[in-house]
Amino acid sequence: MEKKLWQHAIEKNQRTLDSIISTYEYSKKEHWYNVLANSPLLNGRQAKIWYEENHFHFHIAIVDDNVKPADLELIMKAKNLLLIFQNSSFEWKCDFDSVDSLSSSIQPTQGYTIIEGKLKHLKSNEKNDDKQLYTAIIQCPDENFLGSHFPAYNLKVGEITYGMRLIELSIIGQPLHFYIYGKENLKEKFLFVESIDQIEYEKFSCIINEVLLCIAYLTGISVGKEIFTLVNHPNESYKAYPYCHSIYKENIQSNKYGTILKLDDGITEHSTIFYKNGLEFLKTIIEKCILSTQYRRAILLLIKANSEEDYIKTTIYSVALESMCKLMYEKKPINPIPExxxxxxxxxxxxxxxxxxxxxxxxxxxxxxxxxxxNINRPSNSDMLTKPFVENNIKLNELDLQAINHRNDFLHGRLPYDSGTHELSIIALRLLYCVSCLILKYSGYIGGLNYYSFHYQHYNNLKKEGNPYYLI
Known part of the structure; x- marks a missing residue:
């Protein structure tokens, strides 16, 4: 009898994983470096780099009584600034685009000048134009979110087997493993993203950014803010060398609403369907985000709006709704005259x-x-906003349609209800549901979707309308 996906275990080398985590932890500690720079004032100096509040900070002290304000101003305005930080463990290269902020101060009584700033990322100075095997790790707040939302393999590390913690996907032709692991003596868990075949770093980094976006949208779980990427040693499996330590560009603090249902929620209709096609859907939505700026922007709009006040939510959801309706129209035109x-x-x-x-x-x-x-063959605004639901067999109730009809009010700053009222909150959540229907269907989703307004009414002891979820 054929084994189910989650009954298989994929093994990983414990020594390799523990070594990667140790290297990550070590890189975040305070270190001193020698500085190589294209600025004579900075070249040959000593620098301190440390990690604090989601950024790397650097501090270069110049012991020189003759530093003039004009010299510092040249550095502050330099568009071609290049810094290389070297010590026995690391060699990082930082150009102008890496620097998030830069400041300077002269300490006249102590006889030195300080140049300091924040860095968006630290990247290895080693030239790397070839394809490599990469592993990235990202701090993870929930060690079970992969298996609770998606069909997953068991993960075996050493003598321990962890249930449903590994996903295997091929994204734009690149096979990858995604799995959760943490050293036994640490409370922190990490999402590992591992390339199975060699790949260019830029392509690998692009995939990871879209994976984190989709995970935050689908599960409501915002994985960590920093991404630590290593190059795997080709001959010694337990060795990996730091390549880039970066801050996730979207800076998603949280996503208040999970979109898809959990497999362990006990909803048989969803889990039966999703065990069959869940991984194919996850692959598709990630690839769509890579290929379509408009699509990923709609997802990002929802995530960002979810933490805003209702009067802001409704406006942003309305923008995302129009954006998705246009995408659906381009995919399948709904012209009055088909020929x-x-x-x-x-x-x-x-x-x-x-x-x-x-x-x-x-x-x-x-x-x-x-x-x-x-424009005679263009659909009306009403058709543009409702036909995509009909074409995709998404059944909206009358209250959902009323929420869509308020879209124009929200776009022009008109609120049908006062801010802070239950009515406005419920309309906002119905709009969120409608947009999510289109986002999911655009990537071929079949499964359950939370009906957010029902849960809001339930938690606020209001009359409940609709169901906790719908299959779309």
Whole structure:
């Protein structure tokens, strides 16, 4: 009898994983470096780098009584600034784009000058144009979120087998392992992303950014703010060398709402479907985010809006709704006249009528009429906002449709209810549900979706409307 996915275990080397975590922890500690710089004032100095409040900070002390404010100003304004920090353990390269902020101060009584700043990332100075095997680790607040939301393999590390902690996906042709692990003596757990085949760093980094975005959107779990990437040694499996320590570019603090249902929620209809196609959907939504800026922006809008006040939420959700409706329209047009040839013929006939009466019309009227004719086969705003749901067999109730109809009010700053009222909160959550339906369906989702307004009504002891979730 064929084993189910979650009955298989994939083994990982404990020595390798513990070594990677130790290297990560060591890199965040305070270290002193020699400085190589394209600025004569900074070249050959000593620098201190440490990690604090989600950023790397550096501090260069210049022991020189002759430093002038004009010298410092040149450094502050330098667009081609290049710094290389070297010690026996690391060699990091930082260019102008790596620097998040820069400041200087002269200490006249102590006879030295301080240059200090924050860094967006530390990247190895080692030239690396070739494909490599990479492993990235990201702090993870929930060690069970992979298996609780997606079909997963068991993970075996040493003599211990962890249930449903590893996912295997191929993203844009690149096979990857995603799994959760933490050293036994540490409370912290980490999401490991491991390339199975060699890959360029930029491609690997791009995949990770979209993986973190999709995880935050789908599960409501915001994985850590920093990404530590290592190059795996080709001959010694337990050795890996630091390549880049970066801050996740989207800085997602939290996502208040999880989108998809958990597999362990006991909802048979969802788990039966999702055990079959959940990984294919996850692969698809990640790839769509890589390939479509408009699609990933709609997802990011929802996540960012989820932590805002209701009057801001409704506006951002409305923008995301229009964006997704346009994407769905491009994917499957809903023109009133389906046949392009017939639509073109009707436009030509109407323009002939306009030209026939042109002598009796003003130029402005002719221009307006021609514009109407050119757009005669475009769907109405109402169709643009509702037909995508019909075309994808998404059944909205009357209250959902009413929320969509308020979209124009929100876009123009008009609120149908006062801010802070239950009514506005419920409308906002219905809009969130509608947008999420389109986002999920765009990537081929089949499964359960939380009906957020129902849960809000439940927790606030209000009359409940609808169901806790719907299958879409």
């Amino acid at each position: 392009k040839k017939l639509a073109s013929q009707i436009r030509d006939d109407l323009k002939k009528i306009i030209n026939h009466h042109a002598k009796d019309l003003q130029e402005e009227s002719i221009a307006k009429l021609n514009n109407y004719v050119n």
